[in-house]
Amino acid sequence: MTTDTAPAPLAEPVLEASGVVMRFGGLTAVNQVDLTVRQGEIVGLIGPNGAGKTTFFNCLTGLYVPTEGTVTYKGRVLPPKPHLVTEAGIARTFQNIRLFSNMTVLENVLVGRHTRTKEGLFSAILRGPGYRRAEQESRERAMELLEFCGLAAKSEHLARNLPYGEQRKLEIARALASEPGLLLLDEPTAGMNPQETRAAEELVFAIRDLGIAVLVIEHDMKFIFNLCDRTAVLVQGQKIVEGDRETVQNDERVVAAYLGEPLEGTTTATEADQ
Amino acid sequence: MTTTSHETTPVLRLPGTAALAATVAGGVLAAASAAMSWTWTDAFPGDLTYYGSPAGLQWLALAGGLLTVLLALASRALPGLRRLSPSGSNNGVLFAALGTLAVCWYSVIAITVQLDGLVNLDPGGWVSAVGSLLAVVGALGLPLDRRTAVQQPAVAWWWYLVAAVAAVLRYGLGEGWALNAVPTGVRPIVTENLWFFVALPAGIVGFKLWLLLNAWLRIGRIERPLPAARALPSWAEILVITAVFAVGLGVVEFGISTEYGELFIGFLLLVVFGTAALLSSGVIARLRELTVRHRAVTTGAAFAAAGAFPFTQSGETYVLIGANILIFATVALGLNVVVGLAGLLDLGYVAFLGVGAYAAALVSGSPYSVFRGVHVPFPVAALIGALAALVFGVVIGAPTLRLRGDYLAIVTLGFGEIFRIGMNNLDGKSGPSLTNGPNGIAAIPDVNLFGFDFGQPHDFGPVQLGKFGNYLLLMLVVTAIVVVVFGRVANSRIGRAWVAIREDETAAEAMGINGFRVKLIAFALGATLAGLAGAVQAHVSGAVSPDQYQFAGPVPPNSAFLLAAVILGGMGTISGPLVGAALLFLIPAKLQFLQSYQLLAFGIALILLMRFRPEGLIPNRRQQLEFHEADVPAQGGPVDDALTKAGA
Numbered sequence: 034m035t036t037d038t039a040p041a042p043l044a045e046p047v048l049e050a051s052g053v054v055m056r057f058g059g060l061t062a063v064n065q066v067d068l069t070v071r072q073g074e075i076v077g078l079i080g081p082n083g084a085g086k087t088t089f090f091n092c093l094t095g096l097y098v099p100t101e102g103t104v105t106y107k108g109r110v111l112p113p114k115p116h117l118v119t120e121a122g123i124a125r126t127f128q129n130i131r132l133f134s135n136m137t138v139l140e141n142v143l144v145g146r147h148t149r150t151k152e153g154l155f156s157a158i159l160r161g162p163g164y165r166r167a168e169q170e171s172r173e174r175a176m177e178l179l180e181f182c183g184l185a186a187k188s189e190h191l192a193r194n195l196p197y198g199e200q201r202k203l204e205i206a207r208a209l210a211s212e213p214g215l216l217l218l219d220e221p222t223a224g225m226n227p228q229e230t231r232a233a234e235e236l237v238f239a240i241r242d243l244g245i246a247v248l249v250i251e252h253d254m255k256f257i258f259n260l261c262d263r264t265a266v267l268v269q270g271q272k273i274v275e276g277d278r279e280t281v282q283n284d285e286r287v288v289a290a291y292l293g294e295p296l297e298g299t300t301t302a303t304e305a306d307q
Numbered sequence: 308m309t310t311t312s313h314e315t316t317p318v319l320r321l322p323g324t325a326a327l328a329a330t331v332a333g334g335v336l337a338a339a340s341a342a343m344s345w346t347w348t349d350a351f352p353g354d355l356t357y358y359g360s361p362a363g364l365q366w367l368a369l370a371g372g373l374l375t376v377l378l379a380l381a382s383r384a385l386p387g388l389r390r391l392s393p394s395g396s397n398n399g400v401l402f403a404a405l406g407t408l409a410v411c412w413y414s415v416i417a418i419t420v421q422l423d424g425l426v427n428l429d430p431g432g433w434v435s436a437v438g439s440l441l442a443v444v445g446a447l448g449l450p451l452d453r454r455t456a457v458q459q460p461a462v463a464w465w466w467y468l469v470a471a472v473a474a475v476l477r478y479g480l481g482e483g484w485a486l487n488a489v490p491t492g493v494r495p496i497v498t499e500n501l502w503f504f505v506a507l508p509a510g511i512v513g514f515k516l517w518l519l520l521n522a523w524l525r526i527g528r529i530e531r532p533l534p535a536a537r538a539l540p541s542w543a544e545i546l547v548i549t550a551v552f553a554v555g556l557g558v559v560e561f562g563i564s565t566e567y568g569e570l571f572i573g574f575l576l577l578v579v580f581g582t583a584a585l586l587s588s589g590v591i592a593r594l595r596e597l598t599v600r601h602r603a604v605t606t607g608a609a610f611a612a613a614g615a616f617p618f619t620q621s622g623e624t625y626v627l628i629g630a631n632i633l634i635f636a637t638v639a640l641g642l643n644v645v646v647g648l649a650g651l652l653d654l655g656y657v658a659f660l661g662v663g664a665y666a667a668a669l670v671s672g673s674p675y676s677v678f679r680g681v682h683v684p685f686p687v688a689a690l691i692g693a694l695a696a697l698v699f700g701v702v703i704g705a706p707t708l709r710l711r712g713d714y715l716a717i718v719t720l721g722f723g724e725i726f727r728i729g730m731n732n733l734d735g736k737s738g739p740s741l742t743n744g745p746n747g748i749a750a751i752p753d754v755n756l757f758g759f760d761f762g763q764p765h766d767f768g769p770v771q772l773g774k775f776g777n778y779l780l781l782m783l784v785v786t787a788i789v790v791v792v793f794g795r796v797a798n799s800r801i802g803r804a805w806v807a808i809r810e811d812e813t814a815a816e817a818m819g820i821n822g823f824r825v826k827l828i829a830f831a832l833g834a835t836l837a838g839l840a841g842a843v844q845a846h847v848s849g850a851v852s853p854d855q856y857q858f859a860g861p862v863p864p865n866s867a868f869l870l871a872a873v874i875l876g877g878m879g880t881i882s883g884p885l886v887g888a889a890l891l892f893l894i895p896a897k898l899q900f901l902q903s904y905q906l907l908a909f910g911i912a913l914i915l916l917m918r919f920r921p922e923g924l925i926p927n928r929r930q931q932l933e934f935h936e937a938d939v940p941a942q943g944g945p946v947d948d949a950l951t952k953a954g955a
Contacts, residue, residue, distance in 0.1 A: 119819035148819030157799035
């Protein structure tokens, strides 16, 4: 277990969401959520189905603009467009894999480098020495990332032909190619077998060791508690608790949200809140 | 989907080496018949009456017969011929024999029908028919790659009923009693389309016969890894590529300069079967390896072959066709940036060709242009045409590219029509005077570059290059520019961003790609390339008018044909749209005798192609996988491994 190597808790914050509210018409999907992710941290976000985790994620990546509240990345308010958010330094993966399935593995990662390269139409047509150098560097960097994720041997395969677990890895490699300061993983182990989950854990630790903060949504509790320095629990759009493994596991509201309330109508923490 | 299993067995069980002997003998007979007289009058087009001097369709019989003999001998691994059949499959022999049979029997039947009777056949005709049949029988006796079982779609009984009713109606219409039952107003429509009552039963019965034949032959394709080629020195490989393109030039030249429909049909038959034969024998795969290794040489050879075309022609007629094919193909390649790479369905693309043509025509010094006095040199005019198209592309693209899919297609369709109608109305009466309305801008003077007048014939040593020859070479330069731009951009940061947007726009945005921006770049680049081609087109045709730039019509280029060329040829590739455009231009031009049924035949051909080869003639490897997902086994052996890798 590498959790011991977690850095001191008061590193510089990378992501700060404060009072984020997301309403769709009359439905409040996310309600007054605050979340801070610090440099070199792995933070988990859990909650029952429909709790608003992915909606919150989409607020962080520019796919949605929050109705209220602000999200800042390294002190700057996030721009409202996904591609600008990526350029600022937040990369993400998707709950259902969204690779460019008819491109090769290497090309997928090269697309991830889009924001970190500047070559436009004319330099592509003229192919000067600058263009060649940049293209060469991009390829080398992409191959390094594939090496890092253990996909280097398959760089010329089509993404669609990879087995499921490797497609997940490729999605992570593609996200890393944009050189993010914060990586958002949306259910990275969905549909994986225990060995693959184990490999994914190792990969996330390795990413953290690169100095990249990670925010991960997950249903697999074992995975989350092995991995995360801190875990926030979202229930019905509200963050009910945030803390380390013991804090979350021993919180009655969390237990109530997942397992239901005890039969004897004793006052539970959730009710006391309201 | 269950995977079909294969076997290698003959269709006909013939004793010993009889099959091979029959194939070779048949091929030799068919080839030899080319030197004999097929018919004794010169009433049949091409004059097939001479001994010792092949003409027209006889050349095709000669080529087919020789190909059959060569492939048959190569399948026995005769030293020196082994390279002709690297896959070791005999299917190539069968396809070559079938091609010969198709050509010979088509000619013989055409002679018999047109001249009314078997009596018109000379011995040569009989020899070709018997020889080609013998070759097919022999080839069926060779061990062929076959499927062990064929899925047999059933023809429902009521189809036969429909066929029978149609046949009876045809008879009744001939006799008159069925016609009397038809209301008088509709009668001319019925009597003019009697063929329909023949074609329908013929189609139904023909389809059933095809199913039976297919069930009997069960011809399949076994994917065998090709044995490693014996290494050749690279000069020899380059020589091979040059020779192949020389042969290709010969074939294309033959196709373009066919003078009558019968010859073109025979040519098409032989080309289709011949290509199938060479694919089965593995020659084409082997050549592809070579061309991949010598990409620059291949591109150079292709352009040299195209450039050599006008020098092989004595007249100008076919050179003009060649120049028009190049214009059409270049515009199709430009459209491939938009459709094939970025995945934006543009149904009004021909408008950009029109913008380029009009802009170049306005500054060409034509007396009908509103800027009568302005006469800029051609390179400047081409630049103006390209820039005008670029501006037009950005102006149209900026508001519309926020739409996706079908909506974009409809809006571009609208803009294409707006352009045409706008040009019609800018005549000084309905609108500002700019384009001369429906009359267009005529009498565009010829290009004159550094004292080289493109309108005049010029002598190059022993050969003379006429007006359209000059323009063909000019157009070839433009095509080369477009090919280079396409090839370089497709494999670059922007090109990858286009493909990513096409594959999954949301994911691409999340990877930092500004979707709107890169789509606008694709749209603008496509428009610019079309505008460049338009500037040349204005000078080749000498006049521009609004009705040249329609959405659909019988004459390419129009938006529908351009899109068809891209899809037919293969999206996202360079050679695909070029081949597709050449076919789409040649087929309507050569099948004049179909007259008003041209578009019908064209539509049927497109439907068949999309049913059997949705990825196009020269597919992008990726697209091929996309369309034949179910055919590829999920996991597996060496063959699958080769398939899962994306070749470029």
